[in-house]
Amino acid sequence: MMRMSALAIACLTALFASSAAAENPVVEITTNLGAFRAELYPDSSPLAVENFLEYAEDGFYEGMIFHRIRKGTLIQGGGFNWGLQQKKPRKPIKNEAQNRIKNEKWTLAVARSGGIHSGTAQFFINTNDNRDFDHSGMSVTKFGYAVFGKVIDGMDIVTAIENIKTTERGGMRDVPTVPVIITGVHLVEPE
Secondary structure: OOOOOHHHHHHHHHHHHHHHHHOOOEEEEEEOOEEEEEEEOOOOOHHHHHHHHHHHHOOOOOOOEEEEEEOOOEEEEOOEOOOOOEOOOOOOEOOOHHHOOOOOOOEEEEOOOOOOOOEOOOEEEEOOOOHHHOOOOOOHHHHOOOEEEEEEEOHHHHHHHHOOOEEEEOOEEEEEOOOOEEEEEEEEOOO
């Protein structure tokens, strides 16, 4: 029987601990149409990930809808209920679009209004490679949108949401004709 030295055991323990700590968090976003999972990128987008997880832990997203669907571009949610009443978010966070992660298909990004650093609770999922959303300069129109994760399971649910017909309602365009309600956003325990 082979015996391991205390140093070897300590090295293996440290190796396993660091690989477990290095795993990115995964969240499950559950909707009335089904659930999908996304891996988050805290190393490249720490503020966006922390912000998203705080909203999730607070239950902020429960009852919110995917209120903007642009087929071939994105689905956006996290700010409005089915009546299109906006839920009051916390203060905006710094835009981390300079992180060099591209707005490729299936990635999650922080939605924002007119200002560069105006993102709060709303997020979107790119349903195509959206190069126009990438950081390309310091002006408002070129600063881009910070990617902070990627859908890794349940793409069929995202595609089903993307294929819902849309209309104009409450002064907003691209609103789905049927509600796509977020019923929960939860961290998934590592297996």
